[in-house]
Amino acid sequence: MAAVGAVSRALAELHARLATVDEGAVADYIPQLALADPATFGLALASMDGHRYAAGDALVPFTIQSVSKPFVYALALAGLGLDAVTARVGAEPSGEGFNAISLEPGTGRPANPMINAGAIVTTSLIPASGPAERFDRILTCLSAFAGRPLDVDEAVYASESRTGDRNRALAYLMRGAGSLTEDVEEVVDVYFRQCAVRVTTADLAVMAATLANGGVNPVTGEPVVPELTAERVLAVMATSGMYDAAGDWLLRVGLPAKGGVSGALIACSPARFGIAAYSPPLDAVGNPVRGVLALRELSERYALHLMHHPGTAPVTAAWDMHGEAVALVIAQGPLEFTATERLLSMLAEAVAPLPAAGGVVLDLDRVSRVDRASAAMAREELTALRRRGLTVAAVGEAGAAVLDDPDHVFATRERALAWCEQQVGASEPPDGQQQTGASPPDNRHW
Ligand code: GLU
Numbered sequence: 001m002a003a004v005g006a007v008s009r010a011l012a013e014l015h016a017r018l019a020t021v022d023e024g025a026v027a028d029y030i031p032q033l034a035l036a037d038p039a040t041f042g043l044a045l046a047s048m049d050g051h052r053y054a055a056g057d058a059l060v061p062f063t064i065q066s067v068s069k070p071f072v073y074a075l076a077l078a079g080l081g082l083d084a085v086t087a088r089v090g091a092e093p094s095g096e097g098f099n100a101i102s103l104e105p106g107t108g109r110p111a112n113p114m115i116n117a118g119a120i121v122t123t124s125l126i127p128a129s130g131p132a133e134r135f136d137r138i139l140t141c142l143s144a145f146a147g148r149p150l151d152v153d154e155a156v157y158a159s160e161s162r163t164g165d166r167n168r169a170l171a172y173l174m175r176g177a178g179s180l181t182e183d184v185e186e187v188v189d190v191y192f193r194q195c196a197v198r199v200t201t202a203d204l205a206v207m208a209a210t211l212a213n214g215g216v217n218p219v220t221g222e223p224v225v226p227e228l229t230a231e232r233v234l235a236v237m238a239t240s241g242m243y244d245a246a247g248d249w250l251l252r253v254g255l256p257a258k259g260g261v262s263g264a265l266i267a268c269s270p271a272r273f274g275i276a277a278y279s280p281p282l283d284a285v286g287n288p289v290r291g292v293l294a295l296r297e298l299s300e301r302y303a304l305h306l307m308h309h310p311g312t313a314p315v316t317a318a319w320d321m322h323g324e325a326v327a328l329v330i331a332q333g334p335l336e337f338t339a340t341e342r343l344l345s346m347l348a349e350a351v352a353p354l355p356a357a358g359g360v361v362l363d364l365d366r367v368s369r370v371d372r373a374s375a376a377m378a379r380e381e382l383t384a385l386r387r388r389g390l391t392v393a394a395v396g397e398a399g400a401a402v403l404d405d406p407d408h409v410f411a412t413r414e415r416a417l418a419w420c421e422q423q424v425g426a427s428e429p430p431d432g433q434q435q436t437g438a439s440p441p442d443n444r445h446w
Contacts, residue, residue, distance in 0.1 A: 011055035024281030024289035032159035042201035046209035065260030108177020157196035208274025254305030265291035302337035319350035332366035365396030378402035
């Protein structure tokens with residue numbers, strides 16, 4: 001599917017601006033991670049329709065680290081059910097660092113699956129006959145989320161295995177308290193391997209999009225985990241995904257997210273998209289500086305906060321040719337980020353078959369609301385089409401909001417089409433093929 005220029009440009013612009021941010025420090029407690037280039041910076045977004053967008057170093061590989069935790073939690077939930085998993089790992093934000101000894105007094109149950117203690121127990125819960133099979137199941141699951149076979153960065157794995165005594169200590173404490181029942185060395189080894197799985201920012205965007213899409217990978221179409229599982233994972237990410245900055249994150253960004261010490265960050269906008277950032281320098285809490293800034297800005301600009309009023313109804317859009325040289329694109333409902341992304345993808349599809357001097361009519365008469373960022377996205381796209389030599393007309397009040405030239409905005413679809421046809425000198429289509437504005441083709445919903 002066509003990727004929308006406006007979304008790519010928004011990511012590229014954000015990337016260019018944030019690339020100059022020079023704060024934070026690359027994690028060095030795992031010696032191999034210290035070798036990461038602090039300048040590497042990738043951004044990627046995958047929509048529910050499987051459209052993919054990227055900026056910067058989105059194809060540079062790195063280790064997934066803690067961003068593996070929500071996906072392995074999903075695997076545990078899908079296999080064992082919520083009650084069996086929460087009996088062993090809680091769902092309360094710990095308010096502490098990622099490697100804190102955050103165990104429930106009495107039971108030794110770790111606070112949540114997003115911190116190391118909880119993640120180690122979660123890994124131990126994956127049903128398997130031994131550690132090799134357990135890791136195999138985890139790798140298969142992570143690969144299904146990504147939509148391609150992933151592998152392990154052996155150097156990072158070996159480096160963490162040599163130095164990961166704090167995680168071993170945590171595991172021994174939990175084993176002593178009875179909350180970890182498997183062999184400590186074996187479980188920790190699987191956990192280290194899981195953290196060393198190699199991904200790119202583009203992979204992580206698809207993985208996040210799969211969670212946002214009810215557990216179905218939007219690119220491959222594969223159902224990876226049940227919808228209810230995906231929903232529950234998002235809930236725990238929302239409360240505990242960002243270490244002890246989880247509250248501030250929910251306040252400012254308002255999206256389920258997970259960061260990791262390699263500099264990876266994912267965020268999920270349910271039913272909209274998954275987004276990922278990779279940039280190694282971390283803030284004092286352990287979250288990647290540039291990734292956090294990127295998400296804050298995107299959330300604010302496109303009104304992505306979970307608590308944001310969603311409007312009244314989803315946008316629907318359709319397009320068709322009107323003769324040979326004019327395309328007609330129609331939308332209805334409120335235009336926010338996702339609806340606009342979808343509409344602009346459709347617009348890209350609609351103009352593809354047009355001749356160089358063709359025309360397009362964008363009928364937004366039934367669009368109930370356009371937020372400012374969406375209007376800007378659409379305006380940018382229409383300006384680009386006009387620069388390419390296409391004639392562009394819009395219909396309705398929302399049409400006026402997205403087209404710079406008021407002379408090309410019309411009150412009715414018929415007038416816009418007539419004007420557009422006149423401009424491009426389109427010949428009448430043969431009898432029987434003409435679709436008039438008054439009788440839209442069958443595939444439209446109105
Ligand atoms: N492998 C890392 C550890 O356990 C992951 C930590 C993280 O990314 O937060 O220390």
